[in-house]
Structures are given as structure tokens and as C-alpha cells.
Amino acid sequence: MKSLPISPDKPWLAPLAGYSDLPFRMLCRKRGCAVACTEMVSVKGLKYDGKGTKDLLATCPEDNPLVVQLFGGEPQDYSDTMPQLLDQGYTFFDLNSGCPVKKVLKTGGGSALHLDPDRLVKTAAAMVEIAGEGKVGVKIRLGFMIGEDNYLEIAKRLEDVGIAWLTMHPRYAKQMFSGEADWSKLAVLKESISIPVIGSGDLFTAEDGAECIRQTGIDGIMFARGALFDPSIFARYLNLINNPENPPLPSFDLGKTMEEHINMTRKFDGSNRSFRKIRSILPRYAKGMDGIKAVRTKLTACENWEELIAAAREVSTLTRERC
Numbered sequence: 001m002k003s004l005p006i007s008p009d010k011p012w013l014a015p016l017a018g019y020s021d022l023p024f025r026m027l028c029r030k031r032g033c034a035v036a037c038t039e040m041v042s043v044k045g046l047k048y049d050g051k052g053t054k055d056l057l058a059t060c061p062e063d064n065p066l067v068v069q070l071f072g073g074e075p076q077d078y079s080d081t082m083p084q085l086l087d088q089g090y091t092f093f094d095l096n097s098g099c100p101v102k103k104v105l106k107t108g109g110g111s112a113l114h115l116d117p118d119r120l121v122k123t124a125a126a127m128v129e130i131a132g133e134g135k136v137g138v139k140i141r142l143g144f145m146i147g148e149d150n151y152l153e154i155a156k157r158l159e160d161v162g163i164a165w166l167t168m169h170p171r172y173a174k175q176m177f178s179g180e181a182d183w184s185k186l187a188v189l190k191e192s193i194s195i196p197v198i199g200s201g202d203l204f205t206a207e208d209g210a211e212c213i214r215q216t217g218i219d220g221i222m223f224a225r226g227a228l229f230d231p232s233i234f235a236r237y238l239n240l241i242n243n244p245e246n247p248p249l250p251s252f253d254l255g256k257t258m259e260e261h262i263n264m265t266r267k268f269d270g271s272n273r274s275f276r277k278i279r280s281i282l283p284r285y286a287k288g289m290d291g292i293k294a295v296r297t298k299l300t301a302c303e304n305w306e307e308l309i310a311a312a313r314e315v316s317t318l319t320r321e322r323c
């Protein structure tokens with residue numbers, strides 16, 4: 001694939017540390033996700049063979065198109081690691097300039113790059129040089145400190161070094177996830193640059209996705225927490241924008257989604273570690289529902305795959321009517 005599909009009818013799955021692994025990406029793709037991002041992967045970890053870092057790159061032929069999101073503060077680390085990634089068959093890359101968590105800021109990467117636009121631009125330029133035009137995107141916020149926007153300055157400079165798309169989560173790094181995403185700044189960004197703009201931020205429902213595109217005129221959207229809560233958000237969104245006269249899709253079967261997620265996890269990585277991970281992730285689907293406590297207790301008590309599937313089936317009969 002020469003370039004990635006970026007348009008309103010091609011919703012992306014956002015990079016989600018701890019969540020957007022291979023099984024979850026496949027779950028979302030089956031529901032209409034057009035492009036999926038990996039969790040953020042440390043270039044330093046790749047360079048020094050960090051324990052677990054390479055596991056984050058697990059993929060399969062159907063997991064396509066795939067964007068590998070990288071983070072780290074030193075441009076040289078990207079130059080040192082990306083050639084191997086290309087050799088291994090990864091094609092598309094995203095630079096994380098939005099993550100506000102301490103562990104990432106300490107590397108000089110994530111949203112710390114907002115504080116050093118020269119380094120950010122240099123890193124993106126190095127990535128484009130290695131991966132080629134059309135293959136690299138960057139994900140930014142509005143700026144680092146609240147009220148101190150530098151997204152426009154950064155966006156123009158990134159465009160000049162040849163990045164192919166820019167994703168913005170319109171909050172400041174210091175806000176983390178507080179307050180509201182300021183979609184009006186997505187519209188300003190779209191007006192200011194010529195490369196495609198993808199929006200992220202407070203897209204919790206299919207309607208949010210459609211409304212964000214309508215209000216801002218951006219080229220595409222990516223679902224993040226909305227997909228964690230309900231991977232069928234992709235199908236709902238596509239149904240809404242492609243067939244606005246059709247009724248919304250009926251509420252999804254939580255137990256079936258859980259069961260599918262368990263089976264995908266088992267298929268792609270049946271290790272004990274992945275079992276513990278999926279067991280801890282499943283209760284997230286039931287967030288905000290009646291009976292969440294009982295669901296969590298039941299799931300966390302499971303000792304093996306069969307018990308987990310049986311618990312998911314039970315959840316299905318208990319909670320099918322969620323809307």
C-alpha cells in the first residue's frame with residue numbers, strides 16, 4: 001500500500017498503550033476500522049532489545065494497514081531502529097508528540113517534544129528520510145502548558161519536512177484528559193495546512209465522530225476510549241455516515257464481544273501473560289453498567305481460558321440490554 005486511507009469514511013483506531021494490541025486491533029478491524037495504530041513503542045527499548053518492547057510489534061498479514069507508533073526523545077534512536085523495522089515489513093510510522101505521562105516525558109519524548117519544536121521537527125524529518133514520503137505521521141496536542149498553543153507553528157514545520165498526516169488531540173499536555181477537547185482548534189489546523197488532518201479527542205460515540213467531522217472539516221477521525229468501551233463504534237459510525245436514513249445499529253452483545261476478544265487473544269498469544277492481561281481488560285467493556293462490580297469479581301476470579309469464556313457468556317445473559 002502506497003498511502004493510507006484518510007477520509008471521513010475510513011475511521012482509524014488510535015494508539016492506546018496497554019490496549020491496541022494485535023487481538024484488539026483485529027476485533028476493531030472486523031467492525032470497520034480502516035487503519036489501526038499499535039501502542040506506542042519506545043525507540044530506546046527497540047534499540048537495546050528492551051524486555052517486552054518487541055512484543056508490542058506483534059502483527060499478522062490481516063492486521064493491515066498498520067501504523068507503528070514510536071516514542072522517544074532522541075532523533076538518533078529513530079535513525080538507529082527504523083531501518084530494521086522496515087526490513088521486518090513495517091511500512092507506516094507515527095511519532096508520538098502527545099503523551100503527557102511522566103514515564104514518557106522523562107525520555108524527552110511524547111508531549112515533551114512540544115517544548116522543543118526543533119527536536120520534534122528533526123525527529124520527524126529523520127523518520128521521513130528513512131521511511132519515505134507518505135509513510136510518516138505525527139500526533140500532537142495543542143501545546144504543553146495550558147493556554148500556550150504551539151500546534152500551528154509545529155504543524156507548518158512538520159508539513160515542510162514531508163510528513164503525510166497530522167493527528168491532533170486538542171488538549172494541552174498539562175490537561176492530561178481533563179476538560180473538553182477543543183474541536184474548534186482542529187478546524188483552525190485544517191485551514192492552516194495542506195496535509196490531511198486526523199482528529200482525536202472526546203469521540204465517545206458514533207455521533208461524536210460524525211459531529212467532529214461536520215464541525216471541523218477535518219479529513220478523518222480516530223476512535224480511542226470510544227473503541228475501548230465498544231469496538232462496534234466503528235460499525236455504528238459507518239452506518240451513521242453512510243446510511244444516515246437507517247436506524248442506529250441495535251445495542252451490542254457485551255458477552256459475545258468479550259468472548260471474541262478472549263478467543264482472539266488466545267489465538268494470537270496464548271501465554272499466561274496474555275491471559276492475565278485480557279482478564280484485567282474485560283471489565284472495561286462493562287464500564288458504567290449496572291452490575292459492574294459482580295462482573296469484575298467474576299472475571300478476575302477466573303483461572304483459565306475456559307473459565308473466562310464461561311464467565312463472558314454469563315455476562316451476556318445478564319447484561320444484554322445495555323444501550
Ligand SMILES: Cc1cc2nc3c(=O)[nH]c(=O)nc-3n(C[C@H](O)[C@H](O)[C@H](O)COP(=O)(O)O)c2cc1C
Nearest residue numbers: 014015016017039040139169200201202203224225
Ligand atoms: C488508555 C490510553 C492509552 C493511550 N495510549 C496512547 C498512545 O500509546 N499513544 C498516543 O499517541 N496516544 C495515546 N492515548 C491517547 C489516545 O490515542 C487519544 O488521543 C485520546 O484518548 C483522546 O481521544 P478520546 O478522547 O476519544 O479517547 C491513550 C489514551 C488512553 C485512554
